[in-house]
Amino acid sequence: MNIICHSSEQSKASGPYHPAVEVDTGGIRQLHVSGQGTYDPQTGERFLGDITGQARRAMENLKIVVEGSGFRMDQIVKVTLYLVDLGDAPKVNKVYRMYFSADRYPARSIVGVKELPGGQAIEIDALAVAPAQAASAGFSRTL
Helix, strand or coil: CEEEEECCHHHCCCCCCCCEEEEECCCEEEEEEEEECCEECCCCEECCCCHHHHHHHHHHHHHHHHHHCCCCHHHEEEEEEEECCHHHHHHHHHHHHHHCCHHHCCEEEEEECCCCHHHCCEEEEEEEEEECCCCCCCEEEEC
């Protein structure tokens, strides 16, 4: 089994973790994506505006990490949305639908939370799977 830690300038972690960790078992690659929030890589600040804008920023950050790790959005099989206000789910769903085709929606959970880092109202983590390939970018260690 090989473990590959992914990070880039576009997806900096705000703590002692990597934006994504890939597990390659030799046949299947699994990408475990850390919670993506409203950090804007262009400004270096969190976007704290309306929930639609926050959802868009979080989904774009998810896409940056997934694609930057050599995966595609349609390879995401599980998503967890963390929302400070569960009443925001319909607005978040509108944005969410723009990133997946209806026939390829991943499994998903929505979890209501009291608060999220930096005052953001949404955070998203995900799991993607893909067939094995020759090599991936990132820091690697073998177990």
